[in-house]
Amino acid sequence: MDQGYYHIGLWVLNHLMSATICCKKKVIVGNINLNEVNYPPARQVPDEMPPEVQPGHLQETDSIFNTCEKEYLNKFSSGFKNGDSGTIFVSDSSTTLSPVLKCNSLEKINSESNRKLSFKHESETLKDMNHSELHTSYATKNAEKQVDVSDHLLRGVGSDHMEKDTAFSLGITGEGVSYSSRNVQDDEGRVVGRDIGLGSFNVHESEPSCQRNNVCASQRRSRKPTLRYIDESSEPISKHSKKRRRISTAPSAMKTSGVGSNAIKSRTPVLCSDESFMEAIQVPFDSQVQVPVESQKQVPVDSRVKYHTPDSATETSLDKLEHDFSTPVISKKVKCSRKHKVWTIAEVRDLIDGVSQYGVGKWTEIKKLLFSSSAHRTPVDLKDKWRNLIKASCAEEQRKKEDKKGRNQPWRPLPKSILRRVRELAMIYPCPYNGNSEDLNVCQDSSTSYSSIKTGSSPHIRGKKLHRKIAL
DNA sequence: ATTAGGG
DNA sequence: CCCTAAT
Incomplete structure (x- = not known):
């Protein structure tokens, strides 16, 4: 990848927060069948990039993206419902993602013959983007890695309380994507989230980026916290518990959920050995919110056990993915009394x-x-x-x-x-x-x-x- | 309280 | 992963 090229990504804001807060490790993309997506090839930055959007102007993707890219956006947005908030990012060269359009009313038009997205642009929100933050998080550029960034933009699970007053920014580093956000408020205007500061998740080396793992669709707003999450917040033991404590709580507001329901039903989950999708999302935020009840009821089990929530299809398929590489495949039953927690490559990568x-x-x-x-x-x-x-x-x-x-x-x-x-x-x-x-x-x-x-x-x-x- | 190393 | 000497 050379400088002067860009990639596009679509990120629906609604789906960011709970992903970063509660799932941390296992983030779910609602209903995107990544195998069906052909990533648009990088395109040379035309002169008019990035397209400036006139405030209040209704912009259609037609005017910005080429056919392939539009298809891409379309695919990825298929799980989102009308009215979702979203941002289309264009990552130019190797620096940062620049918001092209930020909209709080994502209107999807689905006509058989001609599917297209249109985005209503709202001037204020765009203005709120803190561009400087984008750049501070920029580190070493590694153009090759950038190919996959769009994947990461698309992770996320829905949150009931992620609303319009959220401002966040995002940047690409050589090692990953970082983000920051603040002012997370719910519908009534209460602050349900706080400044999570800067977080980041890693971008793996890019293997063929077109073949990503499948992710099953999950029910909208219905997922329960993962066991993993419960585990963390209830971690009772260990000499190190003090420190862990502070980090692992999550806002009560967090109900994770998949994205839309009108999704592309994923078929037989093809498990690529590429595990990249399971990259960790690091959230160094300090929660001040009460721990959700779920987390407080202790899980008496061996706290080392992890990843085995038969809970939702998404969960399991992800588990499978993660296990795919490093774990001797635990049959659906709770054979997980293993003492040694196998290191997943995602973890290894984190470690590295x-x-x-x-x-x-x-x-x-x-x-x-x-x-x-x-x-x-x-x-x-x-x-x-x-x-x-x-x-x-x-x-x-x-x-x-x-x-x-x-x-x-x-x-x-x-x-x-x-x-x-x-x-x-x-x-x-x-x-x-x-x-x-x-x-x-x-x-x-x-x-x-x-x-x-x-x-x-x-x-x-x-x-x-x-x-x-x-x-x- | 943490780290390095050996077991 | 555990244990312990060394910091």
């Missing part, structure tokens, strides 16, 4: 992001910032996992070098991209997590040892070596 952001050893930081929603996953867990990742990446390296026969490994293959990243980071942050063999740092590329690598944003490097003493 964390490490790259804060450095190796900042486990509590990473925990707080990227795993605040995961009740389990203590800083120690993160550390251990990282150690294992290093090991895994090394192993991969080794295998590449010596053994071309490509023998089957005992463990599940981690995506190459991940291992590669781990390796990179391992070089940047020297650390002797080396299970195998005598020599420390065998992992390191003999030639490129850790020094010259781009500094991106590597904060604290700690080159700790074995300095452990024998206890007496």
Whole structure:
């Protein structure tokens, strides 16, 4: 992807908040059959981009988007109902998403032959967009990753209380999409949400972005909080509980729901091994709202158990997705008494992001910032996992070098991209997590040892070596 | 209270 | 993942 191209995305505001607040990890796109969507190819930015919309002007997509793009928007908006609030974003080059149209009255016109969307533009809301915020969140651009951003824009579940007075902004970073919002009020004008500050969710490396996972439609405004969510807020134990506590609550107003009902019914959920869809949404907000009752009734179960709410179709299909990769598939029954919580690649990715952001050893930081929603996953867990990742990446390296026969490994293959990243980071942050063999740092590329690598944003490097003493 | 390492 | 020495 080159500069000067853009992608489009459609985001219906209504569906943002509850997604970020309550689901955190598992966000549902209402009824978008992503497999049916052909992403519009990036288009060279024409001179008239981004199209300026005259306040109060009724704008039709015809005047902005080409056929393919319109189709795309159409597909994605099929679950939204008339009157939803929405914003069409256009991400130009590698910087930010600029709102093209922001509307609180999304009018969808469905005629057999000629489906099209029209958007009523409302001047005030557009004005309210805080553009500066968009840019502050911008970090490294990585054009390739941008392809997938539109996916992330489309996640979301409905919220009864997400209303028009919400202002939020959004930006793309090299690592993901970040957003901020404030003034969340419900119909009566009460503030039901608060400033959630800046959050972000990660964008994965883009594999073929056209084949996304299917997501089933779910009932409108009927989903219950996920078990996961309950888990988090009721997490009773552990030495670290204090900190977790503050983060995991959610507004009472949050009733998650799928998006519309007139959706494209997803067919047999095709599970791509690409797990990207399950990326975490990090919400470092501090809730001041009462905990919903549901969350208070404790779930006595092994708090480590997660992901097994047979609740809704969406849920299960998502579970499946997430399990798809890393979990030995738990049959629908509660066989989930497993003690070790399997790491999902989404988590792994978070971890990697964390490490790259804060450095190796900042486990509590990473925990707080990227795993605040995961009740389990203590800083120690993160550390251990990282150690294992290093090991895994090394192993991969080794295998590449010596053994071309490509023998089957005992463990599940981690995506190459991940291992590669781990390796990179391992070089940047020297650390002797080396299970195998005598020599420390065998992992390191003999030639490129850790020094010259781009500094991106590597904060604290700690080159700790074995300095452990024998206890007496 | 946290982290590094070994088990 | 657990445990514990070391910070």
